[in-house]
Amino acid sequence: FAERARENFLGGMTCSEAVVSAFAGLLPIDAERLRALARPFGGGMGRLRLTCGAVSGAVMTLGLCFPEAEKSALYGLVQEFASRFEGRNGSVICGELLAGKGIGADRSPAASPRTEGYYRKRPCPDLVYDAAEILGELLKEHRKC
Numbered sequence: 001f002a003e004r005a006r007e008n009f010l011g012g013m014t015c016s017e018a019v020v021s022a023f024a025g026l027l028p029i030d031a032e033r034l035r036a037l038a039r040p041f042g043g044g045m046g047r048l049r050l051t052c053g054a055v056s057g058a059v060m061t062l063g064l065c066f067p068e069a070e071k072s073a074l075y076g077l078v079q080e081f082a083s084r085f086e087g088r089n090g091s092v093i094c095g096e097l098l099a100g101k102g103i104g105a106d107r108s109p110a111a112s113p114r115t116e117g118y119y120r121k122r123p124c125p126d127l128v129y130d131a132a133e134i135l136g137e138l139l140k141e142h143r144k145c
Contacts, residue, residue, distance in 0.1 A: 001022045001023060001132040001133070001135070001136040002022075002129045002130070002132040002133035002136065003129070004021075004022040004132070005018045005019050005021075005022035005054075005128040005129055005131065005132035006018070006125050006126075006128055006129040006132075008021050008022060008128070009124060009125050009128045010119060010125055012114055013035070014038070014039055014041070014042025014043070014053055015041075015042050015043075015052065015053035015054040015057065015124050015127065015128050015131075016038040016039065016040075016041035016042050016053035016054065016056045016057035016060070017035045017038045017039050017042065017057065018054070018057065018128045018132075019038075019053075019054050019057030019058050019061065019128055019131050019132050019135070020034050020035070020037075020038045020057045020060055020061050021034065021035055021038075022132045023061050023065075023132070023135070023145065026065070026145040027061065027064045027065070027145070028064060028067075029064065037060065038053075038056070038057050038060060041053045041056040041057065041060075042111075043094060043111070044093070044094025044095060044105075045094075046109065047106070047107055047108065047109055047111070048094075048107060049093070049094040049095030049098070049105040049107055050093065050094060050095075051092055051093065051094065052085075052091075052092055052093065052094045052097055052127060052131075053094065054085075054124070054127045054128045054130070054131035054132075055081075055082065055085055055092045055131060057128075057131065058081055058085075058131045058132070058134070058135040059078050059081070061135055061145075062074065062077050062078060062081065062135070062138070064145075065139060065144045065145040066142075066144060077138065077142070080138065081134055081135065081138055084134045084137075084138075085130060085131060085134055088130050088134075089123075089127060089130060097123055097127060098122070098123070100123070101121070101122070101123045103121060103122065
């Protein structure tokens, strides 16, 4: 899942789309609708640089994999995921993750052109990889999806 998520991102998907699409074959929703749902969460929710889109994509996937879970149990899974992600990356906040790599957190709604330089300087390919890897581990531990 992790490598597929990275490839999805490098292929032009938003960070959120990249993660959910890596798990699309396991989810009870068609892939195009899933991508449409996830797309606006890229850039920390519409480039507001809030919660990392890779994290948002993983959280959406948890919701789809645990539809019967009560809220407290689901919130516990989300918090476990976030704790692991933050442990690896230092934050779950897009702007903080970018700042840690010396990238300004541009909040304009205009998406950055996807160029070789864009991919080279951003931590995003590694972040979507980590999100998908952690999510895969959680799903395996809980025998879900």
